[in-house]
Amino acid sequence: MRFKIAALVAVTLVLQRVLGMPGMPAWFGHLILPMIWIVAASLVRKERHWPYEALLLGLAWDLLFGPVVGPGGIAWTAACLSLYGLASVVADRSPRAWAAFGAVGAVVVILVQRLAVMPLGLASFLTFGQLAWSALLTGLWCGFVGTVLALDLGKHWRAYQVRKLR
C-alpha cells in the first residue's frame, strides 16, 4: 500500500512537472497537484503523527521545482499541520471540504514557502491574484478527487463487470 502511494505521489510530481513544460497554459503553474496527498491524509487518516511524509513531499518538491532544498519541506509540513488542525475542528468530509482544504493548503504552502526563502534573498514577487488563482485551482483539483472518491466509481465499475459476466 505504501509503495503504491509512493508511486502515485511520484506520478503527481511528474505531472506537476509536465504542467510547467513549455507549451502548456500559463495558469497550469497555479495548480498544485501533490496537495491532494496532504488533504487526503488530513481528511481520511484516523491516527495522526508528525507529518514526515509531508516533509519528504516538500523536499521532493524542492528537488524538482525549487532553487534550494529545504523551504519546501517547511512549507509542506506547515500546510499539513494546518490541515490537521483544521480537520480536528471540521467534521465535514464531503467533496466541498476537500476543495476547501485544498485551497487552504495551497495558500499555506505558498505563503510559508515565500516566508522561508525570504531570509535567503530568494523571495519572488507574489500578488493576491496569484495566490487566489492557486487556491482556486488547487481547491478545484482536490474537490474533484474528493468527488470521485465520494462517488466510489470503483464500486460501480465492479458491479458493472459482475452484471456483464452474467
Add this chain to the structure above:
Amino acid sequence: MSRTHVLRTLLIWTLLELLAALQVPAVGGGPVLFSWLRTLVEPVAMVAHGAVALAVDLGLGARGLQHAIVENRQMRIDLETLRARQILLQADLAALREIGDFAGSNAEFDAGALFGRCTYRDLIAGTMEVRTARSFILAHDTPVVSAKGLVGRVLRSEGRRHWLQLLTHAAAAVAVQTEDSLVHGLALGTGSNALTIAYVPRQAALERGALLVTSGGDGIYPPGIPAARVTRIRESDGPFLEVTAISTADLHATRMVLILPKWAPAASGGLP
C-alpha cells in the same frame, strides 16, 4: 498539538532553513549561512573587543593614576623640602640680620669681617664647621663671634670650609673681664656648655648673672665681646673663687657667625 510536536516542528524547520541557507551563495561569496553566523558572531566579537579595550583603558588609567599618585607624593616631598629650606633660609636671614646688626653696632668690626654659615657642630667635642660664600684662607686663631657673643677661633681653613674650636672646648681659654673691667679672669672650656672662670680673686666683686666680656688679654680675641654669664660662685680654700659661667653665644642654635680675619694674631701682629 503537543509540546513535543511543536519542538520537533521548530527543530526540523530550523534544520531545513539552515540547509537551504547553506546552498545559497551570499553577495560577498560563501553561503548565506556563513553570513548569518558572522552576523551572530560579530556582535559578540565586538562586545569582546570592547571589553578588552575597556580593560586595557582601565589598566592604563590605573597605571596613570598610580603615576599621578607617585608624582603627587614626590611633589609633596619636594614641597615639604622647599618649605624646610624656606624655614632654614628665613632662619639664616634672621641670623644674618641679627649678626649684621651686631657687626654694625661694633665699630671695630670693619668691612673685612666675613659671614660664615654653620654646617656642622659637635658640642661635646667642642668643634664647629663653618662655610663661607667664597674661598678664604683664614689664619689660625682667627676669632669667630655670633650675634650673641663669642664662639671660638679658627683651627684650620680650607677653601670655603673652616673648622673652629669653640670656647667650650676642653682646651680652650679666653681672657675675660666684667663689663666694668674691675674683675679679670680666664674662661676655660670644660667640654660642656659650662665654662670655668679661673683666676678670679677672692675679694673680687662678682655677682651671679654678671656678664663677662673678652678682655683681649689672650692676644686672640678682640676686647668687649660678650663671652659668658656667671651662673655660680663659690669660695674655696685657695686664693681664687670657683666661678662657673655659661657661654652667652647660643651654640646649640647658632647658624650664622662672623669671622674677624683682621683680628687674627698673624694679621694683627698681636693685640690691637
